[in-house]
Amino acid sequence: MTSTPVDAPTLLRLGKPADLVAAVPVMLGFRPRESLVLVATGGPSGCRIGLTLRVDLPPPPHVRDVVEHAVAALCSDDPAGAAVVVVGARAQRRTDVVDAAVDVLEDHGVSVHTAVWAEHTDGGGRWGCFGGCACTGVLPDPAGTEFAAAAVLAGAVLRGSREELHRLVEPVDGVAIRRRERLLIAAAEQESVPDEDAGHLAALEAALADAAAGRCEIDDTRAVALAAALTRPTVRDAVLLRCAGEPGGLPGAETLWAALCRELPDPEAAEPAALLAATALLRGEGALANVALDRAQRSWPGHRLTRLLRSAASVPLRPAEVREALLGGRP
Known part of the structure; x- marks a missing residue:
């Protein structure tokens, strides 16, 4: 499990799911692969980023256990809301992971305002929303976003992978x-x-x-x-x-x-x-x-x-x- 807390009040335009997905590698410090990423949000506006947490995408028999462990860690940040991001070659099909994450977060009193998938987090990767809105698109290069520029100025380093x-x-x-x-x-x-x-x-x-x-x-x-x-x-x-x-x-x-x-x-x-x-x-x-x-x-x-x-x-x-x-x- 990888968890990254944010020290300063960091705002993200949560109305744009692509911006959220593009920010994930910056928040983690590397580009995740085959991952479930949970992002805690809160503050007066509801858009302040808190703890960002990543775990490997679990196989179907272990989804609930892995999600419960991840959500328990995320809730140490006392979030008001959360975003759920599934990254992987078949992320679009992992509705089991998203459903489990939404259920467990709601059990903890945390509402999920964004649930999105991405085939990867590099620029040009396809992304889409889970659920009825069916929004979809192509990601910008994470390193070229305004969020990344601000994070680099604050000392963040974006690496290509966990390896x-x-x-x-x-x-x-x-x-x-x-x-x-x-x-x-x-x-x-x-x-x-x-x-x-x-x-x-x-x-x-x-x-x-x-x-x-x-x-x-x-x-x-x-x-x-x-x-x-x-x-x-x-x-x-x-x-x-x-x-x-x-x-x-x-x-x-x-x-x-x-x-x-x-x-x-x-x-x-x-x-x-x-x-x-x-x-x-x-x-x-x-x-x-x-x-x-x-x-x-x-x-x-x-x-x-x-x-x-x-x-x-x-x-x-x-x-x-x-x-x-x-x-x-x-x-």
Whole structure:
């Protein structure tokens, strides 16, 4: 399940179903395939977008169970209304999914104002309404809409697919990772890394500056140094607080954490993966946060920070609430 809360009041012209469907990839952060998407709406106008949630299209025997679980998560946002979008090659035929979603939402006191299907969410894809109105048409390019332009200005990133998110965090060079694993073991045995937090923080600051300048290169020496730095809770937490304290995000942080997910062995990769999840939650990008948390969990089952962030992602908390929780009352 992918869920993405919206932090700022975001308005969408719900009178145009095509605009809603075109906005879905922007709200999720990637173009969904074979998916059920639920969009919570509310606010004084009824057009404020709240939580956007995506699940894989379930096979017929499991429709009700999957929909009930998805609606329960959506209702954590206390929506006044909801939109139901079915995406897939045969989406037009999945009336079973739409009927179940409408029934369960109404059981929760949430009215469905829009129910629409789309064969895909790329520009040129066919869409249509479920029900008697029989509206249909062709989608605009999601990246070229006014909604997308506003979201990009606010820091959103539109990726081609969920698989692209996974590639951000998956190891890319098994030989290099095994070599670095041996180097980390040797460094720990020889105590050849500095003990002072200041030295570790300096290494992180230099790497962040390089990442912000587009020079995010991780060789063996830097990999070992940064892995050693992030395994120190005081150092990792200091960087985490800096990420939360920067309204626009810490420059270079997301690029660096993703690179370290790809370049470090397990269990050391859990630390940058958790930090990547935190920066994603601070931007309201639930899809990336969940992918990063999955990577952290695989790398280090039971990792404490991962467990804490998983709770925030599953509620889900809005970015402002995540920031407040991480700062713990700090200004």
